[in-house]
Amino acid sequence: MAVKILLYDDNEALRQSMETLLGEEPDLEFIAGIPNAETVETDVRELKPDVVLMDIDMPGVNGVEAVRRIRRIAPQLPIIMLTVFDDNENIFRAICAGASGYILKRYASIEIPSAIRNVLTGGAPMTGTVARKVLQMIPPANNSDQEKTDLSQKEISILQLLVQGFSYKMIAAQLKISHDTVRFYIKKIYDKLHVHSATEAVSKAIKDGLV
Amino acid sequence: MAVKILLYDDNEALRQSMETLLGEEPDLEFIAGIPNAETVETDVRELKPDVVLMDIDMPGVNGVEAVRRIRRIAPQLPIIMLTVFDDNENIFRAICAGASGYILKRYASIEIPSAIRNVLTGGAPMTGTVARKVLQMIPPANNSDQEKTDLSQKEISILQLLVQGFSYKMIAAQLKISHDTVRFYIKKIYDKLHVHSATEAVSKAIKDGLV
DNA sequence: GTACTTACTACATGATAATGTAGTGGACGT
DNA sequence: ACGTCCACTACATTATCATGTAGTAAGTAC
Numbered sequence: 001m002a003v004k005i006l007l008y009d010d011n012e013a014l015r016q017s018m019e020t021l022l023g024e025e026p027d028l029e030f031i032a033g034i035p036n037a038e039t040v041e042t043d044v045r046e047l048k049p050d051v052v053l054m055d056i057d058m059p060g061v062n063g064v065e066a067v068r069r070i071r072r073i074a075p076q077l078p079i080i081m082l083t084v085f086d087d088n089e090n091i092f093r094a095i096c097a098g099a100s101g102y103i104l105k106r107y108a109s110i111e112i113p114s115a116i117r118n119v120l121t122g123g124a125p126m127t128g129t130v131a132r133k134v135l136q137m138i139p140p141a142n143n144s145d146q147e148k149t150d151l152s153q154k155e156i157s158i159l160q161l162l163v164q165g166f167s168y169k170m171i172a173a174q175l176k177i178s179h180d181t182v183r184f185y186i187k188k189i190y191d192k193l194h195v196h197s198a199t200e201a202v203s204k205a206i207k208d209g210l211v
Numbered sequence: 212m213a214v215k216i217l218l219y220d221d222n223e224a225l226r227q228s229m230e231t232l233l234g235e236e237p238d239l240e241f242i243a244g245i246p247n248a249e250t251v252e253t254d255v256r257e258l259k260p261d262v263v264l265m266d267i268d269m270p271g272v273n274g275v276e277a278v279r280r281i282r283r284i285a286p287q288l289p290i291i292m293l294t295v296f297d298d299n300e301n302i303f304r305a306i307c308a309g310a311s312g313y314i315l316k317r318y319a320s321i322e323i324p325s326a327i328r329n330v331l332t333g334g335a336p337m338t339g340t341v342a343r344k345v346l347q348m349i350p351p352a353n354n355s356d357q358e359k360t361d362l363s364q365k366e367i368s369i370l371q372l373l374v375q376g377f378s379y380k381m382i383a384a385q386l387k388i389s390h391d392t393v394r395f396y397i398k399k400i401y402d403k404l405h406v407h408s409a410t411e412a413v414s415k416a417i418k419d420g421l422v
Numbered sequence: 423g424t425a426c427t428t429a430c431t432a433c434a435t436g437a438t439a440a441t442g443t444a445g446t447g448g449a450c451g452t
Numbered sequence: 453a454c455g456t457c458c459a460c461t462a463c464a465t466t467a468t469c470a471t472g473t474a475g476t477a478a479g480t481a482c
Contacts, residue, residue: 401470
């Protein structure tokens with residue numbers, strides 16, 4: 001049985017050409033091309049596609065939001081994003097929303113059939129530049145791994161409270177130590193973190209995963 | 212001029228077959244196959260490869276560590292990892308270390324030549340299952356985060372400076388607005404974020420990806 | 423035009439933070 | 453017993469922040 005493919009794209013010409021393109025593949029079946037994703041949940045439920053091709057840039061419900069909606073009702077359904085831009089922002093959003101692949105339209109005509117087969121066998125088809133960008137999203141992490149600023153247990157707990165927006169007074173009350181002691185520790189924290197204000201300390205703490 | 216390729220793999224047979232394989236590609240030149248990565252820095256400096264193929268599982272200096280070392284002296288040199296296992300741990304480590312691609316050995320014979328060309332044109336060649344795993348590493352994040360606190364452009368830029376630890380004065384100077392205006396905006400930010408201090412605002416800004 | 427919103431500036435006041443200096447008492451090694 | 457760390461407390465000073473109230477100029481809405 002042929003693989004049923006559902007396409008979302010607001011561009012009439014693209015829907016046409018995609019239908020033609022997929023028509024030439026005997027194992028792939030273009031079942032519908034829909035110009036907007038307003039009714040994406042019912043579409044998916046009724047048409048039961050095996051793969052969804054989703055334009056990222058549509059009026060009304062955009063592609064990323066559509067992916068989110070699909071994921072709520074069909075967590076495993078492969079969704080391949082189609083887009084003209086390979087900007088980080090959209091790629092990141094789409095992937096967080098649960099897209100399975102990400103292909104640039106300009107390569108779509110040659111890549112789509114194999115991308116569909118790829119995604120069905122557990123792959124994640126991506127245009128080369130997109131793959132590179134995805135890799136860059138992974139924390140460039142502990143390369144020069146961290147002379148991890150070693151804060152004492154007490155310093156860490158104070159830093160945590162600071163991150164939660166506690167004032168010195170509140171921290172003192174919480175930890176049952178004097179207000180001045182809180183300041184004493186916070187000063188030490190500043191020294192170790194090489195910062196000079198609570199906001200910097202909080203920023204660094206979160207970004208460096210100290211809390 | 213042919214693309215110069217340097218291979219690291221402790222398996223003699225694999226080095227042989229890779230040399231044979233690449234010998235059939237006129238645009239690719241196998242310059243060396245080295246069984247261990249002890250001297251990877253000097254190797255790279257002297258042989259000046261255009262692409263490195265790196266086995267991930269070698270005795271002594273392993274592939275991931277080798278990537279780290281190469282990255283210190285050649286941040287841009289494409290490195291494609293070769294491995295028999297597509298376990299998350301290794302993939303993650305290699306990518307964090309700065310690998311450019313990740314290919315399973317069992318597919319290497321058919322994928323390597325195109326992977327090399329891919330990586331040279333800015334791509335990130337990955338075996339399908341690896342690509343899928345890489346996507347899964349991205350935080351499944353803010354699906355339901357929504358009601359995205361919509362800060363104005365100016366509010367965001369002020370928030371960014373705040374996150375960097377700037378004082379009101381510094382922000383005012385930076386943005387060439389009055390000190391009081393900074394406070395005016397920060398108050399609005401607090402309102403929108405439902406916080407009452409700079410530390411809370413910074414914390415929320417970072418955690419919610421507002422900056 | 424009047425009403426209303428935006429973007430910005432101004433002044434005032436009490437609270438909080440940042441930094442310095444200094445002292446206590448207990449735990450440590452020698 | 454000696455010095456000397458460490459954890460904690462204390463006091464003082466200046467800078468900065470949080471919040472309120474209020475006013476101006478420009479732009480929009482009707």
